[in-house]
Amino acid sequence: MPHNLDARTDALARVAPMSSDWPHVQLHVVTGKGGTGKSTVAAALALGLASHGKNVLLCEVEGRQGIARMFDVDPLPYAETRVATGLALGEVRPGSVYALHIDAESALLEYLAMYYKLGRAGKALDRFGVVEFATTIAPGVRDVLLTGKVFEAVQRNSRNKGARQYDAVVLDAPPTGRITQFLNVSDQVAGLAKVGPIKHQADTMMTLFRSPRTAVHLVTLLEEMPVQETADGIADLRHARLPVGGIVVNLVRPQDLDPGELAAARSGELDRAAIAKDLDRAGVAVADDLVDGLLTEAAEHAERRALEDAQRRVVAGLDVPSYELPRLVGGVDLGRLYELAELLKEQGLA
Known part of the structure; x- marks a missing residue:
């Protein structure tokens, strides 16, 4: 999702109006x-x-x-x-x-005032606790x-x-x-x-x-x-x-990883050397414990994505329109x- 809402708004203003599923x-x-x-x-x-x-x-x-x-x-x-x-x-x-x-x-109190004209009388009932009594008993x-x-x-x-x-x-x-x-x-x-x-x-x-x-x-x-x-x-x-x-x-x-990368992350087969090279290119000091931590996080993310995908299929099977928010x-x-x-x-x- 873009962080610049104004830019997204300007772009949307140039396209046809969007319609609602529930008009x-x-x-x-x-x-x-x-x-x-x-x-x-x-x-x-x-x-x-x-x-x-x-x-x-x-x-x-x-x-x-x-x-x-x-x-x-x-x-x-x-x-x-x-x-x-x-x-x-x-x-x-x-x-x-x-x-x-x-x-x-x-x-x-509003109902009593509208339908029974109990304006001040209704407030008096409230002071005596009758309203609370009526809504709890x-x-x-x-x-x-x-x-x-x-x-x-x-x-x-x-x-x-x-x-x-x-x-x-x-x-x-x-x-x-x-x-x-x-x-x-x-x-x-x-x-x-x-x-x-x-x-x-x-x-x-x-x-x-x-x-x-x-x-x-x-x-x-x-x-x-x-x-x-x-x-x-x-x-x-x-x-x-x-x-x-x-x-x-x-x-x-976020769904930044494609299916192949997710499968590799879950099975522990991501390329350590490629990750280390990317870190170095970004100016990050490469250490074995850092790469190990990233591989662990990737595996956990991939596992979580697999669980989410399974639940997404359950939602789709409910035969109800669905919408997603990040x-x-x-x-x-x-x-x-x-x-x-x-x-x-x-x-x-x-």
């Missing part, structure tokens, strides 16, 4: 096993979508304030806050990325409130007067192991209400979550456990009739997020 999706749900980088992918996806001239809302529901750290802004309140502008590619004026940190208590209520706010952001109505309309919403969702339960709100409320406004609200939300307007994207690494969890997650989503989006393979290692040296800051957003757009996810 009709309004709600992009991003999930993944812990440690796979799902929050980074969600942020990059939001930036990529905004490059189409769209205004995008990036939501988080896990209470970690990860969005604020990635975009280097103050911790987010329960309010939609502008955090970035999309990539400027070609003649399309980029849209903006807004962010929202959703917590269940604030979502419940009944299993599933917290998830219903969180997903309810996401639903409201996608399908704004007259009850939320003056609210900003978004072309797309990206949800940094709970991990893969919980995502089906999290989105399947009709099952969540089944034990609470068979009829009435709660049941009606859950059923209405499911019309969005199960529609082509929603896609659940899964983030994985080329490792056995994350790939297996991704496969299990896809099966669970399909069983619940929730729409599976794409698989984002994150943190992919491992970035030095971590991810806002500039790197733009680079990842560009790659997601090139590949068609954004």
Whole structure:
């Protein structure tokens, strides 16, 4: 990946506009096993979508304030806050990325204010601890409130007067192991209400979550456990009739060695003399322990590549569109997020 983003942007501006694989999706749900980088992918996806001239809302529901750290802004309140502008590619004026940190208590108070006109009364309930009680005593209520706010952001109505309309919403969702339960709100409320406004609200939300307007994207690494969890997650989503989006393979290692070199590295047959000659040509003092260390690293890299290639074949067999993002040296800051957003757009996810 080039380090000069401006040069890549100028080059892309001279070619035909890139198209998305998901043009009709309004709600992009991003999930993944812990440690796979799902929050980074969600942020990059939001930036990529905004490059189409769209205004995008990036939501988080896990209470970690990860969005604020990635975009280097103050911790987010329960309010939609502008955090970035999309990539400027070609003649399309980029849209903006807004962010929202959703917590269940604030979502419940907003719901009471919108649907039951309990403005001050709702805040009084919060002071007496009734809100916390309501979101902890009944299993599933917290998830219903969180997903309810996401639903409201996608399908704004007259009850939320003056609210900003978004072309797309990206949800940094709970991990893969919980995502089906999290989105399947009709099952969540089944034990609470068979009829009435709660049941009606859950059923209405499911019309969005199960529609082509929603896609659940899964983030994985080329490792056995994350790939297996991704496969299990896809099966669970399909069983619940929730729409599976794409698989984002994150943190992919460089692939600088060709198959022949990889085979030689794995078998310990790399040319020591050639390596020593290359080191000397680069002005590096040649020593046996240095060459031995390089040969060991090459063998480990080749072994790792073989494992990754095997997992890549498993991912390909899941019959889901897949996208790849590289491992970035030095971590991810806002500039790197733009680079990842560009790659997601090139590949068609954004």
